[in-house]
Amino acid sequence: xxxxxxxxxxxxxxxxxxxxxxxxxxxxxxxxxxxxxxxxxxxxxxxxxxxxxxxxxxxxxxxxxxxxxxxxxxxxxxxxxxxxxxxxxxxxxxxxxxxxxxxxxxxxxxxxxxxxxxxxxxxxxxxxxxxxxxxxxxxxxxxxxxxxxxxxxxxxxxxxxxxxxxxxxxxxxxxxxxxx
Amino acid sequence: xxxxxxxxxxxxxxxxxxxxxxxxxxxxxxxxxxxxxxxxxxxxxxxxxxxxxxxxxxxxxxxxxxxxxxxxxxxxxxxxxxxxxxxxxxxxxxxxxxxxxxxxxxxxxxxxxxxxxxxxxxxxxxxxxxxxxxxxxxxxxxxxxxxxxxxxxxxxxxxxxxxxxxxxxxxxxxxxxxxxxxxxxxxxxxxxxxxxxxxxxxxxxxxxxxxxxxxxxxxxxxxxxxxxxxxxxxxxxxxxxxxxxxxxxxxxxxxxxxxxxxxxxxxxxxxxxxxxxxxxxxxxxxxxxxxxxxxxxxxxxxxxxxxxxxxxxxxxxxxxxxxxxxxxxxxxxxxxxxxxxxxxxxxxxxxxxxxxxxxxxxxxxxxxxxxxxxxxxxxxxxxxxxxxxxxxxxxxxxxxxxxxxxxxxxxxxxxxxxxxxxxxxxxxxxxxxxxxxxxxxxxxxxxxxxxxxxxxxxxxxxxxxxxxxxxxxxxxxxxxxxxxxxxxxxxxxxxxxxxxxxxxxxxxxxxxxxxxxxxxxxxxxxxxxxxxxxxxxxxxxxxxxxxxxx
Numbered sequence: 001x002x003x004x005x006x007x008x009x010x011x012x013x014x015x016x017x018x019x020x021x022x023x024x025x026x027x028x029x030x031x032x033x034x035x036x037x038x039x040x041x042x043x044x045x046x047x048x049x050x051x052x053x054x055x056x057x058x059x060x061x062x063x064x065x066x067x068x069x070x071x072x073x074x075x076x077x078x079x080x081x082x083x084x085x086x087x088x089x090x091x092x093x094x095x096x097x098x099x100x101x102x103x104x105x106x107x108x109x110x111x112x113x114x115x116x117x118x119x120x121x122x123x124x125x126x127x128x129x130x131x132x133x134x135x136x137x138x139x140x141x142x143x144x145x146x147x148x149x150x151x152x153x154x155x156x157x158x159x160x161x162x163x164x165x166x167x168x169x170x171x172x173x174x175x176x177x178x179x180x
Numbered sequence: 181x182x183x184x185x186x187x188x189x190x191x192x193x194x195x196x197x198x199x200x201x202x203x204x205x206x207x208x209x210x211x212x213x214x215x216x217x218x219x220x221x222x223x224x225x226x227x228x229x230x231x232x233x234x235x236x237x238x239x240x241x242x243x244x245x246x247x248x249x250x251x252x253x254x255x256x257x258x259x260x261x262x263x264x265x266x267x268x269x270x271x272x273x274x275x276x277x278x279x280x281x282x283x284x285x286x287x288x289x290x291x292x293x294x295x296x297x298x299x300x301x302x303x304x305x306x307x308x309x310x311x312x313x314x315x316x317x318x319x320x321x322x323x324x325x326x327x328x329x330x331x332x333x334x335x336x337x338x339x340x341x342x343x344x345x346x347x348x349x350x351x352x353x354x355x356x357x358x359x360x361x362x363x364x365x366x367x368x369x370x371x372x373x374x375x376x377x378x379x380x381x382x383x384x385x386x387x388x389x390x391x392x393x394x395x396x397x398x399x400x401x402x403x404x405x406x407x408x409x410x411x412x413x414x415x416x417x418x419x420x421x422x423x424x425x426x427x428x429x430x431x432x433x434x435x436x437x438x439x440x441x442x443x444x445x446x447x448x449x450x451x452x453x454x455x456x457x458x459x460x461x462x463x464x465x466x467x468x469x470x471x472x473x474x475x476x477x478x479x480x481x482x483x484x485x486x487x488x489x490x491x492x493x494x495x496x497x498x499x500x501x502x503x504x505x506x507x508x509x510x511x512x513x514x515x516x517x518x519x520x521x522x523x524x525x526x527x528x529x530x531x532x533x534x535x536x537x538x539x540x541x542x543x544x545x546x547x548x549x550x551x552x553x554x555x556x557x558x559x560x561x562x563x564x565x566x567x568x569x570x571x572x573x574x575x576x577x578x579x580x581x582x583x584x585x586x587x588x589x590x591x592x593x594x595x596x597x598x599x600x601x602x603x604x605x606x607x608x609x610x611x612x613x614x615x616x617x618x619x620x621x622x623x624x625x626x627x628x629x630x631x632x633x634x635x636x637x638x639x640x641x642x643x644x645x646x647x648x649x650x651x652x653x654x655x656x657x658x659x660x661x662x663x664x665x666x667x668x669x670x671x672x673x674x675x676x677x678x679x680x681x682x683x684x685x686x687x688x689x690x691x692x693x694x695x696x697x698x699x700x701x702x703x704x705x706x707x708x709x710x711x712x713x714x715x716x717x718x719x720x721x722x723x724x725x726x727x728x729x730x
Contacts, residue, residue: 028314028332028333029314029317036317037317038317038332038333040317040319041319041320041332041333041334044319044320044326047325047326068331069331069332070329070330070331070332071326071328071329071330071331071384171322174234175234175237175238175241175322176238176241176242176245176322178245178322178323179322179323180319180322
């Protein structure tokens with residue numbers, strides 16, 4: 001075997017396998033309000049919920065780390081270039097614990113919001129919870145030290161709660177006569 | 181076939197070879213594998229179509245719900261818990277258990293290639309199903325209540341794909357072709373069908389999710405195994421010796437018979453393996469012929485080529501610059517080299533086996549090297565080593581030195597004695613214009629072989645008649661455990677007389693020849709191999725969960 005082949009063949013193998021490995025690890029897309037993404041299976045993950053969360057384009061500096069959607073609900077993990085890795089999570093669940101939370105003005109029309117603040121400094125730690133019929137959506141924040149909590153406000157504004165009936169209508173109009 | 185041979189002979193009786201006929205054993209992809217591949221390609225086309233158009237997705241979903249709907253609508257209280265349990269086990273424990281059992285079983289049976297193929301198949305299937313599911317973005321069945329475990333998109337069903345892959349790979353890794361393979365296939369099919377039904381019953385998969393996943397799993401696994409570990413080269417067998425040895429019955433046996441007749445004009449009446457325990461690099465055969473004495477043949481296939489490549493890479497890493505050599509790039513070249521070395525050695529007057537020709541069994545894949553059979557010959561370790569035999573053995577090495585050759589694999593199994601004369605066999609590793617170090621090691625190994633049946637003092641005394649003290653000292657300065665072929669090393673260890681040390685004490689003092697020589701190429705190659713191994717291990721461990729092994 002020539003030196004070139006000694007180097008080339010394993011290189012191809014390694015690059016190929018890394019590519020394959022990256023493909024395997026590729027996260028699900030987040031639920032997108034513009035359509036597509038994982039919106040439908042997110043809705044299926046909490047079949048009792050009358051509202052389903054979706055995300056508008058994220059603020060600068062935020063990106064999706066991973067999305068997990070299964071029969072128990074959905075979790076979107078988000079990284080921030082300032083607040084750190086896994087600084088925010090959007091959780092869609094059947095039940096949310098609001099024992100330690102207080103009612104706050106809601107940015108989602110007709111949906112009560114609760115907040116539980118763990119700490120403001122050295123890094124913001126807190127939750128914002130929306131409770132609705134058949135389910136709830138919870139923001140979990142855990143920022144790196146010395147990062148302003150206002151980053152959370154920017155991020156929260158990108159959440160929309162879509163009525164399940166609206167998603168079902170869209171399915172009937174564009175796909176088949178069935179619903180979630 | 182005789183008529184065919186006759187027809188192709190010229191009026192003078194001359195026969196042109198090769199005849200232009202198809203090879204005795206053509207390379208074929210198994211029919212079942214082709215059928216599964218076709219089905220898989222069908223799904224791939226549908227997937228591609230769906231990416232560009234909703235029409236097929238709507239059509240398929242309507243059919244899927246048409247099948248799944250009645251099943252879901254008629255769920256039975258007595259059946260539902262069982263189906264939910266099957267769904268839970270199938271999506272969590274079954275594939276990891278099957279996968280690790282196959283890995284452990286495969287490693288225990290020393291089928292590293294098959295184990296690596298299992299991991300590769302799981303990786304490829306997992307990657308494919310992930311990529312396809314992202315592109316399809318298919319939800320779980322609409323209008324159906326899901327009462328089981330699921331994760332992510334529906335098409336194709338990843339748990340079904342991984343379970344199918346593990347089961348198919350298990351059959352190809354652990355069960356011999358025939359009855360046991362059929363039983364395994366039936367059991368595996370039953371498992372996949374039951375699991376697939378459960379997935380549809382609990383409402384987490386459409387029928388087409390299950391079908392496409394199972395098809396992908398079977399097709400990709402079969403393709404990988406057929407290409408990288410074809411059954412006729414890597415047969416699964418238990419209690420039949422080294423895995424390097426090929427089965428010479430059935431189609432291959434007939435092909436060898438046909439090849440002998442067509443290509444060498446030899447009519448074989450019996451073909452049987454011989455001396456398998458002393459050979460790991462080929463399948464040695466003794467062939468009886470209708471019109472003459474028995475002949476000897478060595479069957480080489482691509483697995484032997486790969487062994488040669490691994491062996492040489494290992495030696496380059498172990499010894500560096502002194503063993504810096506090229507491996508063979510095809511089976512044809514490997515066999516041609518051995519045939520050439522036999523001719524060179526015989527012409528030089530070295531005790532060898534006379535080469536009779538080469539036979540092409542499958543072009544570029546399998547060849548047969550045919551030589552005379554050493555009738556009545558015995559391995560030197562089975563004989564009394566007399567002074568005459570010692571002199572003759574040493575004379576063979578002296579002659580190798582004289583004509584600029586090195587055998588490089590001198591061990592008891594390769595020194596046969598016929599009518600009191602030593603014959604060096606298995607010249608696959610032999611080299612023209614070798615380094616002096618290799619020739620020195622040949623001398624040391626021959627002296628060790630001879631001393632096993634006599635005494636180091638006697639061998640040393642006789643060696644002085646043909647070699648100088650310096651040459652013998654150099655031979656043992658260059659020799660140590662790793663330079664001894666494994667059979668010789670094992671016999672020296674079993675002998676218990678510390679033969680190497682005794683020879684060194686008899687010879688003049690000489691600084692050991694440094695065999696661990698570092699060169700830039702060796703450093704780079706070592707670093708490269710370490711990088712590859714570390715990368716593969718890291719990728720494997722990082723993805724245990726994704727490929728269904730955790």
